[in-house]
Amino acid sequence: MKSVWKKGLKVMMLTALPLSAAALTACGNSQQTSSSATNQSSNNKVIKVAYQQFGAPPIWSEEWLKKAKAGFEKDHKGVNIQLEPIQASENDFYTKIDLMMKSEGTAPDVVTEDTFLINSDASAGYLSPLNDYVNKWSDWSQFSDAMKAGSTGSDGNVYGVPYSTDTRGIWYNVNLFKKAGLPVPFAPKNWDDVLTAAKTIKEKAPGVIPFWAQVGKATGEATTMQTFEMLLYGTNDTLYDDSSKKWVVKSQGFLDSLNFIHTLYSTGLGPQLSQVLNGQAGNTESQQLMPKEQIAMALDGNWVPGSWQKGGAAAWPDGTKTYQLAAMPTQNGQSPGFTSMSGGWALSISKLAKNKDLAAQFIEYAVNKENDQWYDVHQGNLSPRNDVAADPDYANAPGQAFAAATQFTKFTHFRPANPQYPSVSTAIQTAVESVATGAATPQQAMDQYAADVQRIVGASNTVTK
Structure with missing residues (x-):
């Protein structure tokens, strides 16, 4: 699962209710959350944990939760961690989980x-604030401030404990670049360098996809964040104006970003539309085409090698020798020279949860140093914990690109912390797909986007630059 998860520093954290004495004892040890008092008070308790189950096995998020379940139940006699997988693509998962949290009968404890x-x-x-829990949890100090901010609501409350984050860049195939006479390592200084490389690949390595970028509505946030926002935040414009608190619905940067996408898909530099206009596009990219070296460049996240790990869905031990990660340049090489987007995933407690104290204890156990490091190394995500990031076993994990991806945090961006963002994101996906398919020109797509967003948030809450 990514922060797209997909797929994002994917940004997160927690907040909420008071801890019992037993819970305080548990919080004192990041490796164990048990005590005799906890065991006595938690007999016959069920904690329901809902999560997305998508893609080919092994699904590392599921394996991580199974690992946490086994350890937690061993330390908490009488507690049953009930894992509830939701088999759905990203957008469908969001819809289904919201429906679950609306009803007492279906609401999970942890989501x-x-x-x-x-x-x-x-x-x-839908969510419970976690401030009272995290404020008394010693491990909370190990989480980066950026990740804490990402899981804090506009009301100042923490609503999630992050377990992964990410950055994004360009995965490029060393062998194909050498075959095409392109420089290795690849270090593009602007968008023209990227497009020139793609055109060279098309000419020198026919049959290979020069540049992969998600552009379908079916891939949801991956299209918004990994493609459009990676471009937009490399221009001089943004999606949201923090000073005026208004959405920027028209700007030169917005138009230039759509023009970049138009160039890719109108000149044969991108994949076939049949490959990207479906919810499985990300798996097709990382688990099928990249292992066959049929993609020269892919605009994607640092988690891509997660599928290539031993026992992964597309095991490929030498994957990160063949594909290396380059920073995405800004449009014209303007300061700071590069750009990235970060997001992440968090564990939250639903408002209608029946066992909030135990749910908080489970979250603390699931994201302790040992468990969080296990998950992020296998999944290929960046850890939101400073102690994990500093661990040599994590930083130098074979088959990953943690060192390079972590450097991207110096110039990364985050999505607007605004409750209207999900609806705006959907409008972006519509605009991007319409340009990629040729259904609209970049200008027409931007005009329609402006009209859609003005309808969503109100014209007075938008601005044109």
């Missing part, structure tokens, strides 16, 4: 939240 939804789900009353 995996893509951090870009935390604000809207909290505003809708």
Whole structure:
């Protein structure tokens, strides 16, 4: 699962209710959350944990939760962690989990939240604040401030504990670049360098996809964040004006970003539309085409090698020798020279949870140093914990690109912390797909986007630059 998860520093954290004495004892040890008092008070308790189950096995998020379940139940006799997988693509998962949290009969105790939804789900009353829990939890100090901010709502409350984050860049195939006479390592200085490389690949390595970028509505946030926002935040414009608190519905940067996408898909530099206009596009990219070296460049996240790990869905031990990660340049090489987007996933407690204290204890156990490091190394995500990031076993994990991806945090961006963002994101996906398919020109797509967003948030809450 990514922060797209997909797929994002994917940004997150927690807040909420008072801890019992037993819970305080548990919080004192990041490796164990048990005590005799906890065991006595938690007999026959069920904690329901809902999460997305998508893609080919092994699904590392599921394996991580199974690992946490086994350890927690061993330390808490009488507690049953009930894992509730939701088999759905990203957008469908968001819809289904919201429906579950609306009803007492279906609401889970713990839910995996893509951090870009935390604000809207909290505003809708689906999530419990976690401030009282995290403020008394010693491990909370190990989480980066950026990740804490990403899981804090507009009301100042923490609504999630992050368990992964990410950055994005360009995965390029060393062998194909050498074959095409392109420089290795690849270090593009602007968009023209990227497009020139793609055109060279098309000419020198026919049959290979020069540049992969998600552009379909079916891939949801991956299209918004990994493609459009990676471009937009490399221009001089943004999606949201923090000073005026208004959405920027028209700007030169917005138009230039759509023009970049138009160039890719109108000149044969991107994949076939049949490959990207479906919810499985990300798996097709990382688990099928990249292992066959049929993609020269892919605009994607640092988690891509997660599928290539031993026992992964597309095991490929030498994957990160063949594909290396380059920073995405700004449009014209303007300061700071590069750009990235970060997001992440968090564990939250639903408002209608029946066992909030135990749910908080489970979250603390699931994201302790040992468990969080296990998950992020296998999944290929960046850890939101400073102690994990500093661990040599994590930083130098074979088959990953943690060192390079972590450097991207110096110039990364985050999605607007605004409850209206999910609806705006959907409008972006529509605009991007219409340009990629040729259904609209970049100008027409931007005009329609402006009209859609003005309808969503109100014309007075938008601005043109």
